[in-house]
Amino acid sequence: MKNTWLKKNTYHYSDFNDLKQLVDIKDKKNLTISLCLPTLNEEKTIAKEIVIMKSELMTRYPLLDEIVVIDSGSIDKTCEIAREYGADVFDASDILPDYEKFKGKGENLWKALYITKGDIIVYLDADIKNIHHRFVYALVGPLLLTDHVKYSKAFYDRPIAVSKNVMRATGGGRVTELVIRPLFSLFFPELTQILQPLSGEYAGYRQIFENIPFPIGYGIETSMILDIYEKWGLDMIAQVDLEKRIHRNQDTKALGRMSFVILKTFMDRIENLGLIDKKKKMFNDMIQFKLENGNYLPDISPLSVHERPPIIEIPEYARKFHPESS
C-alpha cells in the first residue's frame, strides 16, 4: 500500500490559524457555513461549545453563519442552555415529522441537512471537554483552501478523563484499533491511512452529505467514509490533526455495543460491494451478560442498523434545496 494520500492530505490545525484568510476565501467563494451539534443530555458541555464558537467564529471572525443544535430528546437542560446562548435548537422528532421517527446521532446529522442552510456543514460532538474553535476552523480549512478536498475529518490524541480530576495521558480510540482498523486492513488497506475513522468531528460540502445514506446510530462514521470513498475516491478526503481532544471514558460494554453496530454496518457495505457473500442473515441483538445475585443473566440490546436514504431523495428536501430540479 502506498501512503501518498497520508502525506498529501494530512494537515495540522496550525496550517489554518490565519482565520482572516479563511473568512476572506469564504466570502470570495460566496459560501455559507453551518455548525451542527447533535445532542442528548449534554448540559455540562453544550454551553461552552456554543459560547466559544459564537465568540470566536461568528463575532470575532465571521466564519460560521449559524450554530444549530439537533436534540434527541434530552431530559436535562441541554436545550434551555443552548437557546440561552444563542444556538438554534431543534427537536429531531419535529423535523420532517411525516417520516418514521428514530433516535440516534446519525438521525440527527441527517435531519440537520434539512434544517441547516450552509454550503458547508461542520459536525461536532457536543461532549468535547477541551473545546477550542480550532475544532471548527481546522476542519473547514482544507475545504476552503484546496479545490479537491470536499470532506475533512479530525484526528487527535485521545486522553481520557478517568475520574473528575484525573487524566490518563493515552488511550481512547479502542474501537478504532480493535474493530475498524483490522477491517480496513482486511478489505480496504488504503483507508487505514485515515488515522481516526471514528472521530465524531468532520466537515464537508452539502453536495457530499446529501448524496449518501445515513445510518441512524453509531455506524454513521464508518458508512460515511466507505460511501465517500466508493463514490468519489480517497483524494477528496482530508484529515486534520487537532492535537488533543478530551472525551468521556466509556465502559467496555458500551464500546461492545458500538462495535456491534459498526461491524454490522461494515458487513452490509462490503456485501453490497460484492466483497463477501453472507449465507445467512445477521441478527440484530447484541447479547452481553451481567452478574446479578450470583447468576449470569443475558443483557440483550436490540441494535437494528436502520439507514436513512440520501436526503436528496426526500421530496421535501429536494424542494427546499434544489427547487429547479424538483
Add this chain to the structure above:
Amino acid sequence: MKSLLKNILSYEEKIRPLRETILANIVLIGLIPAPTFNETSRGDLLLERLAQAQVDECTRDEYQNPIGIIHGTSEHKPPIFLVSHLDTFIDKDIDHNFTIKKNAISGPGVLDNSTGVGVLASLPEIFKALDLTFESNIVLAGVIHSLGKGNLQGIRHLLESWESPIRGAVCIEGGELGRLNYYSDGTKRCEIECIISTTEGWEHKFKPNAILVLNDVINKILTLRLPQRPRARVIIGKISGGFKHGIIAYNSALGFEIQSDSDEMVTSIYNKIADIVDGLSHEYQVDIHLRTISSVNASTLRYDHPLVKSSVAIMKKLGLKPVSEASGSELSIFLSRKIPAVTLGVTHGENYHLSDTRVEIEPMFKGIAQVLGVIKAIDSGVCDEEHVA
C-alpha cells in the same frame, strides 16, 4: 465625577451584549494550566487576544510579563495600569475542565484568576463597544510569578523597569464583587521544615518524630502574645509530613504567614518564631529550618483619598456595598511605590481555591461596569493631586 456617576448606570446594559466574548476569554484562558513559574502559554493567549482586539502595542517586558498598551489622547498624562495575575494555585496535571451553565462558570482556578484575566483580555473590546476613550495610555498587564513563591516578582519587575510616572492602577480579581482593597498589610510568608536523619546516630536514644516536633513549634507560636495595635496575626496555612501510618515521620513542613499593618511588628514576630525554631532545634537535636518565601511591606491609601472615595461612590451608585480589608496582592507593590491603586473583584463565586470553583455570570456585568468607572475616574484626574500616605 457627577457625569461619570450618571453614565455608569448605562454601562452594565452596554456590556451585556459582549457576554459570549467575555465568557469565551475566561474559559479559553482557564483551559490553559498556569501554575506559578509556568504561565508562558497563558500569557501567549492573552497577548494574542489583545493583538486581535487591535491594541496599539502588544509585547512582553524584560521579565516576560505580557503587556498591551492602548494609546490615550493626551501625550502628557501618565499611564493607567490595569493588572491581573496570570498564575494559579492549580497544578498543571489537574484536568482543567470548565463548564458553562445558564448563570455560572465552574472550573479549577476560575475565581483566582481566569475570570480576572479573561475580563482584562476583554477590556479593549468593551472599551470599543462602549465608545470609551482615555486621555492616559491604558496599560493592560497580565503579571507572572505572583502567587506563593513567585513573591509578586512579575509586578515588581514591571514597575521597577517602568521609567515614567504612573497615574493610578486597578488590580482586577475574579472575586469577590464588592471588595475594595486600598491597603495592604506587611506580610511575611514562611516555611518551617523539619528533617530527621534516617541513619542511626549517637545523639538519639529515641528517634524524634518530625510531625511532633512541628506540633511543638505550632504550640509555641500559639503562645505568642500578639497586640491589638498594631494589628497582627499569624496564620497557619499549610502542613505536611510523614510517609505512612506505622512509621515515625522523618520529615514535616509547615507554611504560615505573619500579617500586620506594621512592618516592625512583622519583623518582631518573625524574630520570635526564629527563636522558637532555634530553641527546638537544639532541644530535639534535629534540623529545623525557617525560610522566608515572600514578603511585602505594609502600605495604604488614606480612606479619604480621592481614588478610594470615587471608587466607593461608583460602587454605591451601582448598588454595591464596598467591603474593605487588607490585600497582599499586586496592590501592595503599587502602593509601596506611591502609586494610587485599588483592587476590585468582578463577580461572586464559591469554593474559592477548590477544583470545583464556581463564578456567577450575571453579576459580572456590574463588576466590569465598576472597573470601567474607576478607570474613568482615574482618567478624569482624581489621583493627580494626591499621593499615597
